[in-house]
Amino acid sequence: MNHYELLFTHIGTVLHFQYLIPLLVGTIAGVIGGALPGVTITMTVIVVLPFTFGLDPLQGLAAMIGVYVGGSAGGSITASLIGIPGTPSAVATTFDGFPMTKKGEAGRSVWVGVWSALIGGALGGLCLIELTGPFASLALQFGPWEFFSLFVFALSMVAGLVGRSVTKGLLSGAIGLIVTIVGADPIMGVQRFTLGIHQLEGGFPFLPVLIGIFAFAQLMPDVELIGADEQAIAARPTQMNLKVSHLSVLWDILCRPFMLLWVTIIGIVIGVLPAIGGSAANIMAYDQAKKFSKRPEKFGTGIPEGIVASEASNSANVAGSLMMIMAFGIPGDAVTAVMLGALTVHGIQPGPLFIAQHPKVAYGIYASYLVALPLMVAVIWVGSRLWMRIIMMPKAMLIPIVLVLCVIGAYALGNSMNDVYVLALFCVIGYAMVKARIPLAPLILGVVLGDQIESNMIQAVSTDADPWLFLTRPISGGLLAASVLSIALAVWQHNRETKRLAAAAEEEFDTDF
Amino acid sequence: MMLSRDGIAGLVCLALSIGLFALTFGLPPAVMVPVGPAFYPRVVILILGILSVILIVFDVLAMQRQRAAAVAPRATAATAGPAPNYRLVLATFVEFGVYILLIPLLGFRISTFLFVLLLEITLEWPRSPRHWIVMILVAVATSLVCFYVFEDYLSVLLPRGTWSGM
Numbered sequence: 003m004n005h006y007e008l009l010f011t012h013i014g015t016v017l018h019f020q021y022l023i024p025l026l027v028g029t030i031a032g033v034i035g036g037a038l039p040g041v042t043i044t045m046t047v048i049v050v051l052p053f054t055f056g057l058d059p060l061q062g063l064a065a066m067i068g069v070y071v072g073g074s075a076g077g078s079i080t081a082s083l084i085g086i087p088g089t090p091s092a093v094a095t096t097f098d099g100f101p102m103t104k105k106g107e108a109g110r111s112v113w114v115g116v117w118s119a120l121i122g123g124a125l126g127g128l129c130l131i132e133l134t135g136p137f138a139s140l141a142l143q144f145g146p147w148e149f150f151s152l153f154v155f156a157l158s159m160v161a162g163l164v165g166r167s168v169t170k171g172l173l174s175g176a177i178g179l180i181v182t183i184v185g186a187d188p189i190m191g192v193q194r195f196t197l198g199i200h201q202l203e204g205g206f207p208f209l210p211v212l213i214g215i216f217a218f219a220q221l222m223p224d225v226e227l228i229g230a231d232e233q234a235i236a237a238r239p240t241q242m243n244l245k246v247s248h249l250s251v252l253w254d255i256l257c258r259p260f261m262l263l264w265v266t267i268i269g270i271v272i273g274v275l276p277a278i279g280g281s282a283a284n285i286m287a288y289d290q291a292k293k294f295s296k297r298p299e300k301f302g303t304g305i306p307e308g309i310v311a312s313e314a315s316n317s318a319n320v321a322g323s324l325m326m327i328m329a330f331g332i333p334g335d336a337v338t339a340v341m342l343g344a345l346t347v348h349g350i351q352p353g354p355l356f357i358a359q360h361p362k363v364a365y366g367i368y369a370s371y372l373v374a375l376p377l378m379v380a381v382i383w384v385g386s387r388l389w390m391r392i393i394m395m396p397k398a399m400l401i402p403i404v405l406v407l408c409v410i411g412a413y414a415l416g417n418s419m420n421d422v423y424v425l426a427l428f429c430v431i432g433y434a435m436v437k438a439r440i441p442l443a444p445l446i447l448g449v450v451l452g453d454q455i456e457s458n459m460i461q462a463v464s465t466d467a468d469p470w471l472f473l474t475r476p477i478s479g480g481l482l483a484a485s486v487l488s489i490a491l492a493v494w495q496h497n498r499e500t501k502r503l504a505a506a507a508e509e510e511f512d513t514d515f
Numbered sequence: 516m517m518l519s520r521d522g523i524a525g526l527v528c529l530a531l532s533i534g535l536f537a538l539t540f541g542l543p544p545a546v547m548v549p550v551g552p553a554f555y556p557r558v559v560i561l562i563l564g565i566l567s568v569i570l571i572v573f574d575v576l577a578m579q580r581q582r583a584a585a586v587a588p589r590a591t592a593a594t595a596g597p598a599p600n601y602r603l604v605l606a607t608f609v610e611f612g613v614y615i616l617l618i619p620l621l622g623f624r625i626s627t628f629l630f631v632l633l634l635e636i637t638l639e640w641p642r643s644p645r646h647w648i649v650m651i652l653v654a655v656a657t658s659l660v661c662f663y664v665f666e667d668y669l670s671v672l673l674p675r676g677t678w679s680g681m
Contacts (some may be wrong), residue, residue: 056669398639
């Protein structure tokens with residue numbers, strides 16, 4: 003069977019109730035989670051995670067892909083209607099979506115976002131299907147030197163690009179690596195840093211660490227503000243007319259095909275870059291669309307181009323992230339990091355051999371992604387009035403439920419309270435990091451890649467003890483050079499930004515006095 | 516010498532790296548492979564330690580610059596949003612901690628009901644009898660729906676309590 007025959011066979015499989023129901027439920031959960039201000043897609047996928055443990059791998063992944071696709075589009079509903087991005091990946095949607103709503107075009111504002119997400123996602127899906135195989139073939143050429151360098155590159159890039167301080171980004175990545183050195187060493191099985199606690203002998207389990215890091219870090223900032231934003235909540239509209247001509251909305255999107263294509267490519271490329279995710283893709287695509295527009299001065303006043311740029315890139319970003327995890331086993335963002343954890347629970351290790359060893363799951367992922375896109379449109383279409391009500395759900399009721407599901411997610415992994423205690427420990431660490439303004443993404447990538455960095459390093463020096471091979475092998479050396487360059491570039495950008503802010507502050511100071 | 520949150524974070528990480536580095540001396544040397552179980556942890560711990568020192572130094576320098584300029588409070592007062600309610604945060608942490616300690620004693624159903632209800636009330640005091648009823652119903656539903664969905668449909672056995680037997 004060729005590539006596309008396999009794909010269509012698996013689309014047929016995913017359309018069976020057995021897979022369609024988890025996909026639908028995941029999409030609904032994603033739309034709701036994405037639309038709820040303060041609840042990110044990562045949080046939603048963490049909440050859905052425990053429900054997938056009892057399912058077969060493809061059913062579980064279908065549910066998560068539904069969350070991912072639904073959440074990416076759901077965030078735009080709140081961004082357009084109330085000017086608050088439901089998720090960080092919908093920030094740029096507020097720039098034009100909310101002004102459009104204020105002009106009385108709420109329906110157009112929401113649907114330009116939703117249809118853009120569908121089209122951007124479909125174009126991204128095409129790249130996902132066509133490019134994952136070649137990427138995996140490239141990864142098969144890699145030896146332990148190259149994998150070591152690739153993981154170091156991924157980590158250095160994330161640490162440099164996420165957050166305002168390069169030092170804090172790198173520090174966060176180093177903390178992630180520290181988490182992975184606890185427990186048995188990969189060669190001799192010697193116990194390290196367990197302090198005599200036998201529950202730590204297997205190391206910190208990945209999923210409870212991830213759930214813990216994100217749970218309190220994402221919920222507590224909302225708890226801090228409970229009561230403070232009551233007036234803003236009371237002022238939110240509860241009913242809006244979302245009726246619109248869908249043909250005119252589609253024309254709004256398709257009449258600028260080159261811009262659509264360009265922002266989609268930006269979304270895919272950002273998705274492929276490790277752990278940066280949609281929060282960067284939508285801003286970067288918006289910026290690019292503005293730069294290439296014939297009417298840049300209109301951006302921010304409620305024009306469709308702004309929404310198209312943000313939502314198409316955001317949706318395509320999902321495909322890029324999936325591509326990276328399937329070909330290299332490196333998560334493109336926090337959501338795919340959770341998916342990676344879910345795959346390992348089912349005994350599946352994503353990486354270069356993933357498509358060859360698990361074609362059913364791999365093609366199932368492609369198929370689920372493609373089916374999830376129209377499903378997302380249908381879910382938003384059918385439930386548009388309901389979503390308006392749901393986004394008004396009080397935080398006081400939502401937060402306890404989310405925390406209970408986090409506990410179940412950690413517990414269900416091994417039917418053990420030890421995992422729940424690990425979750426609690428990392429809840430504290432996650433919140434402390436948020437308060438210290440240390441970014442969380444590098445830590446997560448450090449936890450995901452730590453073991454692999456160590457085992458590839460040991461495998462490399464055991465094969466040939468010459469450490470210079472890391473530098474003299476072309477791909478490995480190139481990746482290490484790129485790591486140094488990415489950090490240097492991040493430091494340069496950071497210094498330039500600091501100087502610009504200092505100059506602006508001085509100017510303000512002068513005008514005041 | 517005063518440090519901001521960056522400096523304090525740096526100090527905590529530095530203390531962690533010193534402690535962990537000391538522990539690596541208890542690890543056995545390499546056998547048959549060029550690097551032993553202590554090699555990689557030492558590299559990672561050293562990186563953490565160096566980054567912590569950089570963070571502390573940057574923080575000290577920034578504080579000195581701020582003292583020299585002495586303009587910081589004016590800017591922060593102008594841009595400050597609503598003050599964070601740390602009492603609620605602390606209460607959430609404490610209730611969550613008590614919840615996970617109670618699960619093995621009271622069982623999932625009872626402890627989840629108590630946790631959800633108590634946290635709901637803590638985060639937003641019910642304004643009317645109807646509000647009370649809604650909150651109680653949410654707590655009961657969360658506890659029972661989670662229990663039966665996971666036990667009956669997803670083959671996840673949730674913990675029973677040693678005190679309550681359920």
